[in-house]
Amino acid sequence: xxxxxxxxxxxxxxxxxxxxxxxxxxxxxxxxxxxxxxxxxxxxxxxxxxxxxxxxxxxxxxxxxxxxxxxxxxxxxxxxxxxxxxxxxxxxxxxxxxxxxxxxxxxxxxxxxxxxxxxxxxxxxxxxxxxxxxxxxxxxxxxxxxxxxxxxxxxxxxxxxxxxxxxxxxxxxxxxxxxxxxxxxxxxxxxxxxxxxxxxxxxxxxxxxxxxxxxxxxxxxxxxxxxxxxxxxxxxxxxxxxxxxxxxxxxxxxxxxxxxxxxxxxxxxxxxxxxxxxxxxxxxxxxxxxxxxxxxxxxxxxxxxxxxxxxxxxxxxxxxxxxxxxxxxxxxxxxxxxxxxxxxxxxxxxxxxxxxxx
Ligand code: ATP
Numbered sequence: 001x002x003x004x005x006x007x008x009x010x011x012x013x014x015x016x017x018x019x020x021x022x023x024x025x026x027x028x029x030x031x032x033x034x035x036x037x038x039x040x041x042x043x044x045x046x047x048x049x050x051x052x053x054x055x056x057x058x059x060x061x062x063x064x065x066x067x068x069x070x071x072x073x074x075x076x077x078x079x080x081x082x083x084x085x086x087x088x089x090x091x092x093x094x095x096x097x098x099x100x101x102x103x104x105x106x107x108x109x110x111x112x113x114x115x116x117x118x119x120x121x122x123x124x125x126x127x128x129x130x131x132x133x134x135x136x137x138x139x140x141x142x143x144x145x146x147x148x149x150x151x152x153x154x155x156x157x158x159x160x161x162x163x164x165x166x167x168x169x170x171x172x173x174x175x176x177x178x179x180x181x182x183x184x185x186x187x188x189x190x191x192x193x194x195x196x197x198x199x200x201x202x203x204x205x206x207x208x209x210x211x212x213x214x215x216x217x218x219x220x221x222x223x224x225x226x227x228x229x230x231x232x233x234x235x236x237x238x239x240x241x242x243x244x245x246x247x248x249x250x251x252x253x254x255x256x257x258x259x260x261x262x263x264x265x266x267x268x269x270x271x272x273x274x275x276x277x278x279x280x281x282x283x284x285x286x287x288x289x290x291x292x293x294x295x296x297x298x299x300x301x302x303x304x305x306x307x308x309x310x311x312x313x314x315x316x317x318x319x320x321x322x323x324x325x326x327x328x329x330x331x332x333x334x335x336x337x338x339x340x341x342x343x344x345x346x347x348x349x350x351x352x353x354x355x356x357x358x
Pocket of ligand 1: 020023040042077093094095096097143144160161
C-alpha cells in the first residue's frame with residue numbers, strides 16, 4: 001500500500017504550469033527541488049463531508065493510488081509519491097510529455113497499418129499486464145492514451161488516468177455505469193457485471209483504421225444503440241484501405257458476450273499484431289489508415305471535449321453569480337451525459353452512477 005505523506009508538497013516540489021485538467025482537479029508540471037527532475041502532479045480535491053458533492057471521497061483516491069502502485073509497467077504512467085493535506089491529495093506521477101497519441105497521428109499526412117499496429121501492440125501490452133493482475137482500466141479513451149516522447153523515432157505509449165480503474169477480488173461481482181459514452185462496452189450500458197473484457201471494446205474506437213468506427217451513426221444515441229445490438233458494417237467507402245486481417249481483428253472484439261470477446265493476451269497473438277506468414281506481414285505494410293476521416297474524427301472529438309468544459313465553466317460562473325441563496329443546487333449536480341457517466345463509483349453501499357437506457 002502506498003504511503004500518503006502528510007508533509008507539504010511544495011517543500012519538496014516547485015509547482016509549475018498546468019498540463020491538463022480533469023473533472024476532479026488539475027495536473028501541473030512540478031520540479032523536484034532535490035534533483036531538479038520534472039514530474040507531473042495530479043491535485044485531487046477531497047470531499048469535506050459525506051454529503052458534499054464537490055470533490056472525491058478519499059476511498060476512491062486511495063483506490064486509484066493502490067492501483068497505480070500495483071501496476072509498474074513501461075506502458076503505464078508511473079507513480080512516485082503521494083502527499084495528503086486536509087483538502088487535497090497530490091499524486092506525483094511520471095511526466096508524460098509527448099501529448100495524446102491521437103493528436104500525434106492526426107498531424108501525419110499518412111500512416112501505414114503496420115505503424116498503427118506498433119501503437120496498438122503497446123496498448124495491448126499495458127492492458128494485458130493490468131488484466132493479468134485483475135485490474136481493469138474502465139476509462140480507456142483517446143485522451144487517456146499518451147506518448148512518452150513524440151520526438152523519439154519510436155515513441156512509447158503511456159496509459160494514464162486510473163480514476164475509474166478497479167482491482168477485482170476473486171469471485172467479485174462488480175457493476176458500474178461510469179465511463180464515457182463513446183467508448184463504453186455494451187455490458188456497462190446494460191449495468192451488467194463487469195470484467196476486464198470491458199476494456200477491449202474501447203479499443204475499437206482506438207482502432208480507427210478507416211477513420212470511422214464500424215458502429216458510427218448519425219447521432220451518438222444511434223451509435224450507442226449500434227454498440228448495444230452489435231450492429232456494424234465495414235462500409236467499403238471507408239474501409240477499402242483496411243486489410244482483411246485488421247477487419248478480422250476488429251470482428252473478434254465486436255463480440256457482445258464479454259467471455260467470448262478476444263482478451264488482450266489473445267489479441268497480442270492475432271496475426272494482425274503478430275503475423276505468422278510473410279504474406280500476412282506484407283499485407284499490413286500495403287494497407288493504410290484513412291487519414292482524411294481520422295483527422296475529421298479527431299477534430300470533432302476535440303470540439304466535443306471543449307464544449308463539455310465550456311458547459312461546466314458556464315454553469316459554475318452563473319451559479320457563483322446567483323449563489324447567495326443556499327437552496328440553489330450544486331452547479332455540477334446536473335451535468336451533461338459525459339460528466340454524469342464519468343462519476344467515480346462509490347465504495348460504500350450507495351447507488352451506482354446514472355445509466356443510459358438503450
Ligand atoms: P478525467 O476527468 O478525464 O478522469 P482526471 O481528473 O482523472 O480526468 P487525468 O485524466 O488523469 O485527470 O488528467 C487530466 C489531464 O492532465 C490529462 O488529460 C492530461 O492532459 C494531463 N495529464 C495527466 N497525467 C499526466 C502526466 N503524467 N503527464 C503529463 N500530463 C498528464
